[in-house]
Amino acid sequence: MKVEARPTTHPVIMGFRDHLNGVRRHGSTVSVMHDMMTASSASQHEPVIFDSITECPGHRAVMNILTRQRLCSVWNISPSGLLDALGAAMGAPSEPIFVDQREAECLQVDTEVDLWRLPIPWHHQSDGGRYMSASIIIAERRGQRNTSFHRQMIIDSDTMSVRLVPRHLRQFTDEARGEGEQLPIAIVNGPDPTVLLAAAMSFTERIDELTVASSLHELILGEPLRLVRLSNGIAVPADAEYVMTGRITLEDAPEGPYVDITGTVDEIRMQPVIEVDSIHHRQDPVFHALLPAGNEHKTLMGLPRAPTIKAAVNAVCDCHDVHLSQGGCGWLSAVVQITTIDSSSATDAIHAALAGHPSMKQVTIVNEDIPVDDHIKVEWAMMTRWQPDRDTVILTSQKGSSLDPSAVDGLTSKVGFDATIPHGIDDAPFRAVF
Numbered sequence: 001m002k003v004e005a006r007p008t009t010h011p012v013i014m015g016f017r018d019h020l021n022g023v024r025r026h027g028s029t030v031s032v033m034h035d036m037m038t039a040s041s042a043s044q045h046e047p048v049i050f051d052s053i054t055e056c057p058g059h060r061a062v063m064n065i066l067t068r069q070r071l072c073s074v075w076n077i078s079p080s081g082l083l084d085a086l087g088a089a090m091g092a093p094s095e096p097i098f099v100d101q102r103e104a105e106c107l108q109v110d111t112e113v114d115l116w117r118l119p120i121p122w123h124h125q126s127d128g129g130r131y132m133s134a135s136i137i138i139a140e141r142r143g144q145r146n147t148s149f150h151r152q153m154i155i156d157s158d159t160m161s162v163r164l165v166p167r168h169l170r171q172f173t174d175e176a177r178g179e180g181e182q183l184p185i186a187i188v189n190g191p192d193p194t195v196l197l198a199a200a201m202s203f204t205e206r207i208d209e210l211t212v213a214s215s216l217h218e219l220i221l222g223e224p225l226r227l228v229r230l231s232n233g234i235a236v237p238a239d240a241e242y243v244m245t246g247r248i249t250l251e252d253a254p255e256g257p258y259v260d261i262t263g264t265v266d267e268i269r270m271q272p273v274i275e276v277d278s279i280h281h282r283q284d285p286v287f288h289a290l291l292p293a294g295n296e297h298k299t300l301m302g303l304p305r306a307p308t309i310k311a312a313v314n315a316v317c318d319c320h321d322v323h324l325s326q327g328g329c330g331w332l333s334a335v336v337q338i339t340t341i342d343s344s345s346a347t348d349a350i351h352a353a354l355a356g357h358p359s360m361k362q363v364t365i366v367n368e369d370i371p372v373d374d375h376i377k378v379e380w381a382m383m384t385r386w387q388p389d390r391d392t393v394i395l396t397s398q399k400g401s402s403l404d405p406s407a408v409d410g411l412t413s414k415v416g417f418d419a420t421i422p423h424g425i426d427d428a429p430f431r432a433v434f
Helices: 015-020 035-042 068-075 079-091 168-178 193-199 209-221 295-314 345-356 375-385
Strands: 003-005 048-050 060-063 109-111 136-141 144-149 152-156 159-162 183-189 226-229 235-237 242-255 269-281 286-288 318-324 333-339 362-366 392-399 411-419
Touching: 015 068, 015 286, 035 048, 035 060, 068 079, 068 295, 079 209, 079 295, 079 318, 136 168, 136 193, 136 235, 144 168, 144 193, 144 209, 159 242, 168 183, 168 242, 183 235, 183 269, 193 209, 193 295, 209 235, 295 318, 295 333, 295 345, 333 345, 345 362, 345 392, 345 411, 362 375, 375 411
Parallel strands: 060 286, 333 362, 362 411
Antiparallel strands: 003 109, 048 060, 109 269, 136 144, 136 183, 152 159, 159 269, 183 242, 226 235, 242 269, 318 333, 392 411
């Protein structure tokens, strides 16, 4: 295998690697064929690095590192502060800076195009093959840029099928295909988590997610995001672990089955084919081998929705924190912490939260003394402050999430629970001493 190493003139910025400090190293060699998931399950899905992978000498992989708690710890920011930073970045995008290819860590090594030799895992037995679930796709077309998550299943050494849901990258693809053109893209694995959080955001308009990522990067890390242009003209984060150039072709191929964020198995579909033209990576690269339906998956998908919920609730009362729960797949259920301002605050917050994240099916409203990510204390608040016949809001025939298998023709019922202390009364009987 031909490998070309290039010197880097820019001082090393660790990026994704900042989040590996203190992560346990797995003590034995693993295979990409189910072993990573097995090892992760044995440790209750603690953060883990695999230094020795049978099919991929010279490559490492990491799992379970990007949770809300760990992100806040590495960035030295509170959970509510992180939500505020996400919301501020969404509201005020900023331009990244560009660096020369010689200064880009992601281009330190050029390697042959052979996807089989990368630590792309086959996690679940029910999956249709080896999947990149944490790799984002960046596309540019006629002055517009999109950065987003789309799972990719290996077909051959240089081809993958990609699941494109009907959002902006699908629009780019359909527009290009309508003119008989392939769509040039970049595939990125292991960028700074600010990029991953921005890539998971959903916008109605075609907003450049990399400008949101740059704003978030500057708010949290004190400097703009660094980008570099690849040989096909696509800009990528300069400090990513892996970057690839490629094309979404005019061909389709089967994609799936795939264990999705709900833990249920998504079906096989005919989806666009990607052809990979080049692969580059950092020295001693670390592949982000996200486990579908794991806490990391739920964090990356759900955390970027929390600021939109918080903003919606802030319009009706004081909202302090939002957490999309693991049991709700990081998407379908949330706990919202507020300070009530009148007797209707909690009910108003229920309606606002559901409107702020239309895919959500359930929301629980709690007072400021209940940590939103402590499910035991949330249940305690339910049992001591909530009366089912008085404090429950049920909405019928609502637009639901495509991830919910119980929805019928896209419609679902939704429920909100008011687990707050009734406003304006003596709250001493409702306060815990522990």
